[in-house]
Amino acid sequence: MRKFFLYIILIVFICFCIPIIFANAFSNTTEKIASEQVIEKQNKQIKDENEKNIYNYGKYSEIKLLHAKTNKVESVKLDEYLLNVVSAEMPATYEEEALKAQAVVARTYTIYKIENGGKHKNADICDDSTCCQAWISKEDRLNKWKEDVRDKNWKKIEQAVNSTKGEIITYDGKPINAFFHASSGGFTEKPINVWGGSGYPYLQVVETSGEEGYSQYSSKAEFSEKELLEKLKQKYSDIKINFEKKDEIKITEYTDSNRVRTVKFGNKNLSGVETRTILGLRSTNFKITQEDGKIKFSVIGYGHRSWNEPNRSRCTS
Ligand SMILES: [Zn+2]
Structure with missing residues (x-):
């Protein structure tokens, strides 16, 4: 009789427990494979996205700059031109990160202008801030600074431009029309509400908190x-x-x-x-x-x- 019960227990073990153990092991393996596939897919998406964002603008290493006052066109290296732009657009006393952001925006705007056709026949861009983008010669810039800060300030501008070399802002693999402001007052505005037109998908209303301490807020x-x-x-x-x-x-x-x-x-x-x-x-x-x-x-x-x-x-x- 005791043997009979032992056989029953053995049969129950073979019929139910062993399949359950195998099923669990199989399911764990399946889940593991599935999660590995998800991670692999995500990594591929990130890689594709990064590759899309690497925008080759090497062909624009030299640009044609129109000096509006003299009507002369000068060929200048893009990143050298940006030193004159950044130092005209933003005080050198601003934070290094702000100067770097300004350098990226100015570089993006310049490439956008070239690709989308500017207003000038024989030049890519001009030095008039009311038309294209602010610009100041190195000589004039240095003369406007006190002698004891000239070197330090110019090096700071160089650092901002050089450390962001190769960086522009893109949307769908293309340079964006890079607008900027001194202070957005907490929220940016859609350009369509200001100039009309069809707007830009990448320029929407976003919160920009933390500006309250700015002196011109x-x-x-x-x-x-x-x-x-x-x-x-x-x-x-x-x-x-x-x-x-x-x-x-x-x-x-x-x-x-x-x-x-x-x-x-x-x-x-x-x-x-x-x-x-x-x-x-x-x-x-x-x-x-x-x-x-x-x-x-x-x-x-x-x-x-x-x-x-x-x-x-x-x-x-
Ligand atoms: Zn212009």
């Missing part, structure tokens, strides 16, 4: 009723504002990045961009208050250049 502008009216009349001679009435001056619409899209001034509706230009505000991110016959604008952020420059090209704030 916020600003104020104040106008008397008479001053405001005079400024607006330069563009709209038939504008009428009844300052006694409530809601005669009022923001009526905002963009996705919470900048002003439209403002009502009496019988006219102006865009935020237009208001910024006419009143010389630093950004379209502003609030309006009225007090004691004064119209006050509290502005956040600082676009790189003024919107009213007819050929200005690259600001997003």
Whole structure:
């Protein structure tokens, strides 16, 4: 009888336990193979992506620079040209990382200009900041710095350009149209909200926190009723504002990045961009208050250049 039970236990072990053990072992192996395949696939995707981002712009090692004042075209090495651009666009006292970012943006913008056709017939780019990109000769740059910091500053610019050699920003394997600003005021703006057009898929509203400590982060502008009216009349001679009435001056619409899209001034509706230009505000991110016959604008952020420059090209704030 005891033997009979031992046989039963043995049969149960052979019929159930052994298959379970094998099934588990097989399943573990299958899972391992599957996860290895996923990792391999991910690595391949990363490798492909990196390869796509390596953009060969070696053919542009030398560019044709137009000096707008003299109308002369000069052939210059790209990275040498960037020393003059970075030192014109950003103070050398800024952080090394900021200067490096500026170098990458300037390099990207230059290549984008060459590839997408600039405004100049016999040159790739010019040295006029209101048309293409700021530029200053090394001699003029050094003379503007105090003698004791000249060497140190120039070396800092060289370090920023040389340590980013070969780096540009690409989207879908192509250089992007690299816009920049002094301070975005916490959020960037879509270029489409400023210049119209079809926009760029890689330029969207994104949060850019941490700018609060920047000295130009916020600003104020104040106008008397008479001053405001005079400024607006330069563009709209038939504008009428009844300052006694409530809601005669009022923001009526905002963009996705919470900048002003439209403002009502009496019988006219102006865009935020237009208001910024006419009143010389630093950004379209502003609030309006009225007090004691004064119209006050509290502005956040600082676009790189003024919107009213007819050929200005690259600001997003
Ligand atoms: Zn130009």
